[in-house]
Amino acid sequence: MTTQQIDLSEWTFWLPIAFTIFGIGLFILSRFWTRAWFATFTLTIAGVTALTVASPFVGWWLPAQGSSFSGEVDNLFLLIMFLTGLFFLLTEGLILFVLWNHAPKPGTAPLPIHGDHRLELIWTVVPGILLALIAVIQMPTWARMKGQGNESWLSARYESGGDKADLLLTVQGRQWEWRVRYRDPSAPPLARPLEWATHPEASDLHAVNEVHAYPGAKVRLLLRTQDVIHSFFVPELRLKQDMLPGRTVPTWFIPTVPAGTSNETRWEIACAELCGGNHYRMRGHLVIHPDKASFETWYSTAAREQSRRSRPPETGPLARKTN
Amino acid sequence: MPQMQSNVTWFPAALLMALATLSGCGRVEWNDDLEYPDRTSSIVVLDKPPDQAPPGFPLPGRPAVVPEWLTARGVTLLNPASMSEKPWSDNWKNTLHDELISHFATPGKPRLGAPDAPALTVLANELGLTESKLAEGARLYRRLCVQCHGMSGDGVGASSAWLSPAPRDLRTGDFKFISTAEHKLPSGFQPLKARPRHEDLVRSLRSGLEGTSMPSFALLGDESLEAIAAYVLHLSIRGELEFTVMNGALRQDRETLQLVTKSPEQEELIRYKRLLSTTLEWEDPEADVDDFVAKQSSPSIKAYAEKYIDRVLREYIAANKNPLPVPAYPYPENQPLPATSITAGHTLFKAQCVNCHADYGRQSDLRFDIWGSVVRPANLTQSQYKGGRRPVDLYYRIARGIPPCAMPKANLGDTDPGRAGWDLVNFLQALPHPDQLPSDVREQVYGPSRIKLGANP
Numbered sequence: 160m161t162t163q164q165i166d167l168s169e170w171t172f173w174l175p176i177a178f179t180i181f182g183i184g185l186f187i188l189s190r191f192w193t194r195a196w197f198a199t200f201t202l203t204i205a206g207v208t209a210l211t212v213a214s215p216f217v218g219w220w221l222p223a224q225g226s227s228f229s230g231e232v233d234n235l236f237l238l239i240m241f242l243t244g245l246f247f248l249l250t251e252g253l254i255l256f257v258l259w260n261h262a263p264k265p266g267t268a269p270l271p272i273h274g275d276h277r278l279e280l281i282w283t284v285v286p287g288i289l290l291a292l293i294a295v296i297q298m299p300t301w302a303r304m305k306g307q308g309n310e311s312w313l314s315a316r317y318e319s320g321g322d323k324a325d326l327l328l329t330v331q332g333r334q335w336e337w338r339v340r341y342r343d344p345s346a347p348p349l350a351r352p353l354e355w356a357t358h359p360e361a362s363d364l365h366a367v368n369e370v371h372a373y374p375g376a377k378v379r380l381l382l383r384t385q386d387v388i389h390s391f392f393v394p395e396l397r398l399k400q401d402m403l404p405g406r407t408v409p410t411w412f413i414p415t416v417p418a419g420t421s422n423e424t425r426w427e428i429a430c431a432e433l434c435g436g437n438h439y440r441m442r443g444h445l446v447i448h449p450d451k452a453s454f455e456t457w458y459s460t461a462a463r464e465q466s467r468r469s470r471p472p473e474t475g476p477l478a479r480k481t482n
Numbered sequence: 483m484p485q486m487q488s489n490v491t492w493f494p495a496a497l498l499m500a501l502a503t504l505s506g507c508g509r510v511e512w513n514d515d516l517e518y519p520d521r522t523s524s525i526v527v528l529d530k531p532p533d534q535a536p537p538g539f540p541l542p543g544r545p546a547v548v549p550e551w552l553t554a555r556g557v558t559l560l561n562p563a564s565m566s567e568k569p570w571s572d573n574w575k576n577t578l579h580d581e582l583i584s585h586f587a588t589p590g591k592p593r594l595g596a597p598d599a600p601a602l603t604v605l606a607n608e609l610g611l612t613e614s615k616l617a618e619g620a621r622l623y624r625r626l627c628v629q630c631h632g633m634s635g636d637g638v639g640a641s642s643a644w645l646s647p648a649p650r651d652l653r654t655g656d657f658k659f660i661s662t663a664e665h666k667l668p669s670g671f672q673p674l675k676a677r678p679r680h681e682d683l684v685r686s687l688r689s690g691l692e693g694t695s696m697p698s699f700a701l702l703g704d705e706s707l708e709a710i711a712a713y714v715l716h717l718s719i720r721g722e723l724e725f726t727v728m729n730g731a732l733r734q735d736r737e738t739l740q741l742v743t744k745s746p747e748q749e750e751l752i753r754y755k756r757l758l759s760t761t762l763e764w765e766d767p768e769a770d771v772d773d774f775v776a777k778q779s780s781p782s783i784k785a786y787a788e789k790y791i792d793r794v795l796r797e798y799i800a801a802n803k804n805p806l807p808v809p810a811y812p813y814p815e816n817q818p819l820p821a822t823s824i825t826a827g828h829t830l831f832k833a834q835c836v837n838c839h840a841d842y843g844r845q846s847d848l849r850f851d852i853w854g855s856v857v858r859p860a861n862l863t864q865s866q867y868k869g870g871r872r873p874v875d876l877y878y879r880i881a882r883g884i885p886p887c888a889m890p891k892a893n894l895g896d897t898d899p900g901r902a903g904w905d906l907v908n909f910l911q912a913l914p915h916p917d918q919l920p921s922d923v924r925e926q927v928y929g930p931s932r933i934k935l936g937a938n939p
């Protein structure tokens with residue numbers, strides 16, 4: 160009934176065909192022109208390098224930094240980007256060198272090589288050292304994001320002691336939406352917040368697909384899923400955390416916005432774990448209010464709506480007509 | 483030679499990969515020449531429900547309605563495939579098809595009301611079912627709903643077999659979560675159906691139906707939700723007309739196709755006429771009764787279709803203007819739920835609700851709804867509600883019942899029905915939270931051994 164129709168005016172239709180023709184063309188060309196591979200690789204590498212260098216200047220770079228640890232994460236990213244970029248250029252340069260100097264010469268047999276111990280040792284040990292270095296460098300950031308750092312408001316063991324979070328909320332993923340539940344911020348703090356994730360209280364505020372917070376708020380997130388593995392991802396927060404069936408996964412963030420922001424900021428919450436047919440549709444919004452007061456206004460309005468005991472105001476075409 | 487071979491396999495592999503990438507490409511709109519499929523699924527006649535509770539929810543990948551099981555227990559299934567054999571009228575299947583096309587057109591260009599029936603278009607526009615809105619709604623429906631609810635709203639979209647409860651078949655005109663007042667009709671008349679108000683549909687779309695696979699579409703924004711709601715009505719009214727005509731024809735019941743079915747007492751007829759005239763603004767209230775009856779009797783499917791759509795549209799308009807009255811809350815607002823009220827609600831619940839919501843819903847038996855699919859009376863200790871958790875939503879549920887699931891409306895007595903209603907709601911609100919219940923009620927609901935006082939006592 161709902162058969163797929165092929166639309167020839169869609170550029171995505173032609174893309175794989177173009178690639179295929181390009182591949183076949185290159186294959187045939189290389190039979191006649193021994194520099195064909197060298198030319199292709201040079202163009203590709205030059206293109207990729209130019210794109211990367213230009214990206215920050217044309218707005219294709221990282222999204223805005225929106226949490227207390229986003230700067231740290233970006234520094235790690237840049238460090239790794241720099242290291243891998245360096246080695247990319249080095250290795251690709253070598254490939255180009257080899258392609259130029261050792262292009263096939265008709266009538267000569269290729270020279271077989273059986274490896275070189277010293278070389279192999281070098282290209283195993285050097286990356287090994289670098290990887291170990293990266294592993295060590297990222298440790299403090301990782302520990303901090305996982306609640307093991309010096310965030311004094313987080314209890315290191317979630318089960319006991321209690322956090323001094325400003326906002327405690329659970330986000331429950333399911334195919335395909337985010338079910339959100341806030342704990343009443345004015346309620347006394349909990350001794351075991353983790354258990355609250357599975358034991359709702361009467362005063363909780365229920366919402367869907369929208370997480371609200373305000374700059375500087377210490378937000379404690381308890382992630383759960385009703386079905387398969389999902390992943391809570393807000394690029395601006397640099398926070399990506401899987402939600403595992405049967406488990407409550409705690410995480411946290413403190414949102415930041417540029418000073419002087421007077422409107423609410425909306426960032427996309429995207430599911431980052433392929434979770435089924437409509438995975439792409441599993442989106443929500445993280446709404447950062449400009450300040451605590453406007454968050455509180457929003458919260459009390461939503462809480463009042465949730466305890467509504469009268470008929471909601473009429474909307475829709477008939478209501479508009481009589482207005 | 484081996485080299486040759488690798489060259490040969492290279493081509494088909496590349497082509498296959500290209501084709502696989504292609505398979506994701508499709509158009510966003512319905513094709514212009516696409517038509518709604520005629521109904522082929524059987525009509526389940528649950529006048530007499532089967533004597534046995536359903537054995538369980540259907541297994542994943544199996545159809546949600548279990549026809550073999552139902553027929554084995556004496557439930558009649560009317561199969562539209564056998565329609566053309568009934569001697570009801572010449573070629574009536576084609577007539578119905580033509581009528582549906584002329585009034586509702588196609589998914590690509592939906593409309594409500596044939597061009598030669600301008601009165602219908604006027605009513606439809608009043609309800610907000612304009613052609614531009616329907617077109618927008620159809621586009622969004624194709625993108626967001628069709629995989630569950632199907633192209634014609636039949637509830638058997640591609641992924642429906644894996645969902646429990648099953649996606650709604652929108653083609654009977656029945657909705658569960660509604661907030662309309664009821665019209666009492668004299669016996670012998672086709673009852674006015676409980677119609678959802680615009681509010682109700684938009685609420686369902688905005689919040690989703692928690693506990694089912696139906697998700698929230700809140701982020702689309704009000705404009706889009708309204709367009710989708712309009713298109714849902716388009717699908718629903720189309721399906722309902724088809725359903726009603728087929729139902730009548732398959733039962734070989736000519737009278738089903740009359741809007742006034744029997745010849746009641748003159749007095750009742752006048753009352754009925756008054757009611758229809760005033761609530762639905764249908765006929766002139768002072769018009770002659772015989773004239774009225776004559777107007778409701780349809781000599782042909784064509785005439786019937788027009789009258790039926792006219793009536794349904796008026797019912798929707800009336801529903802919007804006729805919300806269920808919500809009595810004022812008799813206790814102080816913004817206070818903890820009063821213990822006396824919760825206890826009173828508990829008493830009402832024990833008297834009226836536990837036979838379905840056994841053990842407060844923790845041990846409910848499965849049942850059938852009017853679509854012949856399996857429902858479970860809700861587990862009310864879970865704090866999870868399909869139709870919304872606002873106290874007013876719970877009030878609507880108990881004051882209106884959930885007609886398609888045979889959940890009756892609560893009997894709130896005559897002395898102070900408003901207070902009784904809120905007592906029940908207060909009890910329902912406190913029920914999932916043991917710490918909110920007065921101790922004697924808590925003892926009865928959770929028992930000494932089952933008390934768990936929330937997360938952090």
Ligand SMILES: [Cu+2]
Pocket residue numbers: 332333388389390430431432433434438441
């Ligand atoms: Cu997901």
